[in-house]
Every structure is written in structure tokens, then in C-alpha cells.
Amino acid sequence: MTRAAENADAHTYDVVVLGAGPVGENVVDRVRAAGLSVAVVEGELVGGECSYWACMPSKALLRPAIVRSEARGTPGLRGHSYGPLDAHEVLAHRDSVVGDWKDDGQVEWVESTGAHLYRGHGRLHGPRVVTVRGPEGDRHVLTARHAVAVCTGSRAVLPDLPGLPAAGPWTSREATSSGRVPERLVVVGGGVVGVEMATAWQALGSRVTVLVRGGGLLPRMEPFAGEHVAAALAERGADIRTGVTVAAVVRDGSTGPVTVVLEGGDRVEGDEVLFATGRQPRTEDIGLETVGLEPGSWLSVDDSLRVEGHDWLYAVGDVNRRALLTHQGKYQARIAGAAIAARAAGNGSGGGPGDGSDAGSAGSGDGARNTGTGPWGPYSATADHAAVPQVVFTDPEAASVGLTLAAAEAAGLRVRAVDLDLTAVAGAGLYAQGYRGHARMVVDLDRETVVGATFVGPGIGELLHSATVAVTGEVPIARLWHAVPAYPTLSEAWLRLLEAYRDGAGTS
Incomplete structure (x- = not known):
């Protein structure tokens, strides 16, 4: 043990979480709900990148631009929507959305869960041990009975260019x-x-x-x-x-x-x-070398988010490079938290789902699908492979889930892509005059299920969850015919895509 560790106060918890962004917060929430004690370590603002420098401020900046654009396509509003945006007001709203870069509210939430928050820089110091250097020079040694979860996220990487x-x-x-x-x-x-x-x-x-x-x-x-x-x-x-x-x-x-x-x-x-x-992972100075891992590396994990070769170490969110998206990281956190809790209940030393000590059944029927670490089980982040949704909040919006046509073909699937000009949907013309957009559905011809969907156009971000449900649920095309879209909405795009597929349109 180093001199710093010798002079530090020591505490033991069931779980120690490195990073209090949305991913770390969700791990905390799940393990606390299971009755486990948890410490969370954060060196910056509690709430992380998404809350202060990514998702929330970027959408606060983008929303006025999108609303103005939609107003320009709306009769009765067009004459009132060509002036410049009030930049001062937009930036002030952005500042309020991020709490003026103060994390009081997020800290209050963490503390309300019963978790213990440590401010400072956390580093692994061997298996199940984390040392924390606080802002005032204080030192803490945290020992985890069951798991350490690395949720430190990623940062922008700059190329090596002159000047x-x-x-x-x-x-x-x-x-x-x-x-x-x-x-x-x-x-x-x-x-x-x-x-x-x-x-x-x-x-x-x-x-x-x-x-x-x-x-x-x-x-x-x-x-x-x-x-x-x-x-x-x-x-x-x-x-x-x-x-x-x-x-x-x-x-x-x-x-x-x-x-x-x-x-x-x-x-x-x-x-x-x-x-x-x-992006690059924030793992360069968290003590990975003390547990045989390469500092600064992405961390390879199994589907329960456990780092390969370590029965106590989890890497959740951006650090595992599976899907660098906040919502996907939060999904992983829920999976990881459930897996940690199940393993802790199994034998207290790393057993649990996938280890023979706890099958983790999610229900009857469907065989491996409902076992803990089988595909789509409660301890398996299967969506990372098959159904990652993403909305790009540009004007027009772009959204996708699952596989593109090229990715499906590269995976060896026998597929057909069906395309639709969204102006064929009555709801598009009502949404905005001069509406322009496009949709594609990728169908696995052997299983007759949707494996991917992409939309671009005003307002299409709200179409994505229906596509995500279709892909995740592996809903047969024959059953999708019975999911009737309301008229006249943009969701009628689904009906037109199904009609085109029935009529043999598309590329296979």
C-alpha cells in the first residue's frame, strides 16, 4: 500500500462506482434498489458530460432553430419566423438548462438514494480497492465487497496537427x-x-x-x-x-x-x-495498471458489462466502446446494476448470472432468451448489438435503429431494403408545407422481421421508438400489419413501408 493510502481513512461498501454521470447514477440507483451499499466518486460535476457539455446544452441550442424552421413551413406563421434568433435569450436558456454549471440538484439526488458521494479523483489500487484524492488534499481508501464499476465516460480527442x-x-x-x-x-x-x-x-x-x-x-x-x-x-x-x-x-x-x-x-x-x-476513453489515470489492464484503453466487457478476466470489475457506458450514447449507457447501467445485485445475492464473491450460481430467470418459456445472460435476458445488454437507437437533432432530424443495409449484408443476412419518400404520407404535408424526408426499412428475409430502420425529415425523431420496438421485439412482418397507425400522422410511414415490402419493392 502506498503512503497516501496508509494515511487515508478507509471505508468498505458493497459497490464502488467511479464516475457520477448519467451512467454512474443509474448503476447507483439499481444497486441501491437492491439494498446494496454504494460509494460513488466524481472529480468534476455530478451529472457528467451529458448534463453540462453534451446532450442537454446541445439540445437547448438546437430546439429554437428547429422550431423556427418548422414555423416557416406552417401557414399563418411564416411571416413571423424570418427574423434572427435572439442569441442572448437562447444562450441564457442553455445556461439555465445546465444549472449554470452547478450540480447542487444532482448531488441532492445522489444523496437521496443513500449513496455516499466522494468528491475527487478516484483510482483503482488493486482488486476491489479505490483510492480517492479529494480537492482539499484529503485521502480515502474505498474497498468494494462485490464490484467496482468504471463509469468515467469519454472525452473529445484532438488530432496531432501542426499549430x-x-x-x-x-x-x-x-x-x-x-x-x-x-x-x-x-x-x-x-x-x-x-x-x-x-x-x-x-x-x-x-x-x-x-x-x-x-x-x-x-x-x-x-x-x-x-x-x-x-x-x-x-x-x-x-x-x-x-x-x-x-x-x-x-x-x-x-x-x-x-x-x-x-x-x-x-x-x-x-x-x-x-x-x-x-472520442477517447477517460481511463488514462484510473489505476488500470494495478489490475493488469492498459491505462487509457477501452475496456472490453461481456454482455453483463463485466470486464473480461475480472469477476469484480465492470465497465459501463462509453468506456467499453459498445455504443457511445447516453441512453445506451443508461441501459447498460441498469443491466450492470441488476447483474451486480444478482451476483452479490448468489454467493457474495462474484457468482451469479452466467456463473452457474444463479440462472437469473426472467420468466417461463422462450428458453435461453429468458435466462439471465441469454439474449434479451435481464443481465444481458443485447440491444448493444442488435437495436441501438439514435436521433441526430439536426434540421431535418435523422434517426436510426438496428442495422443499415450495408451492415446487414456485411453480417451475412439475406435482406431487402424498402425505401419511402415521406411526402407519400398525408401527415407529412400537414406537418409542414414543402416537407422533405425519406425512410428505409431493412427486412431479414429468412425471419421476416425488421432488423433496421432509418428516417430523415422534420419531426421523425418521434418515429424512432416504434422502430426500436419492432427491431428489439423481432416482431414478424405479418404481425406489424395489425399495428394500425393513426391518421393523419407521420407514423403512417410504417403502413407505406409495409405496402412497398408486400408489393416486392426494394433492394435485396
């Missing part, structure tokens, strides 16, 4: 928390963060340039999704450049304009540059 550190680039944190609107914003990256922030800041008055190394936006979705989003950004004045590579970044002084130098010599000028080019 970039000195240029003070924005990452997702600066893009969601800036208190001023840059006159010109250069966005490097065409993924979710890049397109959402391009949408938000363009609506607030920035002249936006988007630089994408690949061939289009939103490359993990069906190609048409990125095409619709790119077209809308371009129509509003954004400069979208694909197939380009950034070679260097130069800032004129500490606060002057920034120049992004492209391979080939072209230059793009801006007042700020946002790099939205990837």
Missing part, C-alpha cells in the same frame, strides 16, 4: 458552452457532434464551413440521411466540403482569427474552429 494546440480549438465542450456567437465557425468532422453544432451555430448567426475527410455527413447511417442534412445546411448558407484533409491550423495571436490549412494548400478562415473528430 492545433496553440490555436485553442473548440471541442464538443466549448461548442456547447460558448457564451458568444462566432461570426465564422469552421467545423472539422461530419459526425453527430459536427452536424448538430453546425446546425445550432448557423441558426444563431455564424457563417459555417464543414470540412469532412470522407464522402459525406453522418457516415454511420444510411447515405441518404447525411445527404438530406447536408442539403439543408447548404441551403441555409453553410459551405460543406467533403473529401478534404486538414494539414495544419494557425491562430493569429491568442484571440485573432484562425486559419485551417488543407492538404493541397487551400485555406479556410474562421473565428473559431471546432474539431469533432472522435
Whole structure:
């Protein structure tokens, strides 16, 4: 034991959680509901990235832009929706949504569960032991009887480019928390963060340039999704450049304009540059080396979120790289919490579901499907593989769940994709004049079930959960015919897709 540990006060809990973001909070909630004692360690704001620098502030910035756009397609409102957004009011609302970057309310919730919150930097110190260095130099040694859950999330990664550190680039944190609107914003990256922030800041008055190394936006979705989003950004004045590579970044002084130098010599000028080019795990300084793991690495887990080779260590949320989405991390947290509790009840030393000590039955029938760690069981994060939903809150929105056509074919499935122009749905014309959108359903021809769906268009985020239920439930196409969509709503897209599938349309 180190001198720091020797001089620290020591406490023992059933479970120790590293990280008090949404993922860590949900692990806390589940293990406390099972009657286990828990300590949670947080070095920043309780509530984590999503609450203060990602989901919540970004959607607060995006919502006014989307509402104004929808008003422009609504008779009776169009003449009142062409003025600029009140940037001061939008930014002030954003600040209130994140509690002015104070976590009092989140702390109150954690404490209300009966969990013990430790402020400071937590590190593993061998199996089942976590040391905490507090902000005032205090030291604590926490021992876990049953499990340690690593829920430390991820951070933006910046490429190694000449001049970039000195240029003070924005990452997702600066893009969601800036208190001023840059006159010109250069966005490097065409993924979710890049397109959402391009949408938000363009609506607030920035002249936006988007630089994408690949061939289009939103490359993990069906190609048409990125095409619709790119077209809308371009129509509003954004400069979208694909197939380009950034070679260097130069800032004129500490606060002057920034120049992004492209391979080939072209230059793009801006007042700020946002790099939205990837994430890396927050695992570089949490003591992984003390338990035989590589510092800074993504943590490989089984479907109960237990780190491979360690019967007491769990990695939940972004750190396992299965699905870097808040809602998916919270889903994993519920699974992990249930698994930890079941194993603790099994033999108190790492047994439980999947170990022969507790079958974890979820009900009768369906065989392995209802056993604890079988597919779709209560201790198995099966949706990470088969049914990950995501909404991109651009204008238009893009949403998907399950497999794209290309991913399904790569997985060896015999599939057919059925496409629909959403203007064929009566509800689209009522939603907005000039509505534009597209939908695709990917069907497994051998099982006659939907394995993927993608939508792009105004308001389609609310269509996604029905698609998620269809994919997760493996609902037969024959049964989906009996799920009658209300008229006239956008959900009639399902009826039109089923009709097209029945009539043999699509690619197989």
C-alpha cells in the first residue's frame, strides 16, 4: 500500500462506482434498489458530460432553430419566423438548462438514494480497492465487497496537427458552452457532434464551413440521411466540403482569427474552429495498471458489462466502446446494476448470472432468451448489438435503429431494403408545407422481421421508438400489419413501408 493510502481513512461498501454521470447514477440507483451499499466518486460535476457539455446544452441550442424552421413551413406563421434568433435569450436558456454549471440538484439526488458521494479523483489500487484524492488534499481508501464499476465516460480527442494546440480549438465542450456567437465557425468532422453544432451555430448567426475527410455527413447511417442534412445546411448558407484533409491550423495571436490549412494548400478562415473528430476513453489515470489492464484503453466487457478476466470489475457506458450514447449507457447501467445485485445475492464473491450460481430467470418459456445472460435476458445488454437507437437533432432530424443495409449484408443476412419518400404520407404535408424526408426499412428475409430502420425529415425523431420496438421485439412482418397507425400522422410511414415490402419493392 502506498503512503497516501496508509494515511487515508478507509471505508468498505458493497459497490464502488467511479464516475457520477448519467451512467454512474443509474448503476447507483439499481444497486441501491437492491439494498446494496454504494460509494460513488466524481472529480468534476455530478451529472457528467451529458448534463453540462453534451446532450442537454446541445439540445437547448438546437430546439429554437428547429422550431423556427418548422414555423416557416406552417401557414399563418411564416411571416413571423424570418427574423434572427435572439442569441442572448437562447444562450441564457442553455445556461439555465445546465444549472449554470452547478450540480447542487444532482448531488441532492445522489444523496437521496443513500449513496455516499466522494468528491475527487478516484483510482483503482488493486482488486476491489479505490483510492480517492479529494480537492482539499484529503485521502480515502474505498474497498468494494462485490464490484467496482468504471463509469468515467469519454472525452473529445484532438488530432496531432501542426499549430492545433496553440490555436485553442473548440471541442464538443466549448461548442456547447460558448457564451458568444462566432461570426465564422469552421467545423472539422461530419459526425453527430459536427452536424448538430453546425446546425445550432448557423441558426444563431455564424457563417459555417464543414470540412469532412470522407464522402459525406453522418457516415454511420444510411447515405441518404447525411445527404438530406447536408442539403439543408447548404441551403441555409453553410459551405460543406467533403473529401478534404486538414494539414495544419494557425491562430493569429491568442484571440485573432484562425486559419485551417488543407492538404493541397487551400485555406479556410474562421473565428473559431471546432474539431469533432472522435472520442477517447477517460481511463488514462484510473489505476488500470494495478489490475493488469492498459491505462487509457477501452475496456472490453461481456454482455453483463463485466470486464473480461475480472469477476469484480465492470465497465459501463462509453468506456467499453459498445455504443457511445447516453441512453445506451443508461441501459447498460441498469443491466450492470441488476447483474451486480444478482451476483452479490448468489454467493457474495462474484457468482451469479452466467456463473452457474444463479440462472437469473426472467420468466417461463422462450428458453435461453429468458435466462439471465441469454439474449434479451435481464443481465444481458443485447440491444448493444442488435437495436441501438439514435436521433441526430439536426434540421431535418435523422434517426436510426438496428442495422443499415450495408451492415446487414456485411453480417451475412439475406435482406431487402424498402425505401419511402415521406411526402407519400398525408401527415407529412400537414406537418409542414414543402416537407422533405425519406425512410428505409431493412427486412431479414429468412425471419421476416425488421432488423433496421432509418428516417430523415422534420419531426421523425418521434418515429424512432416504434422502430426500436419492432427491431428489439423481432416482431414478424405479418404481425406489424395489425399495428394500425393513426391518421393523419407521420407514423403512417410504417403502413407505406409495409405496402412497398408486400408489393416486392426494394433492394435485396
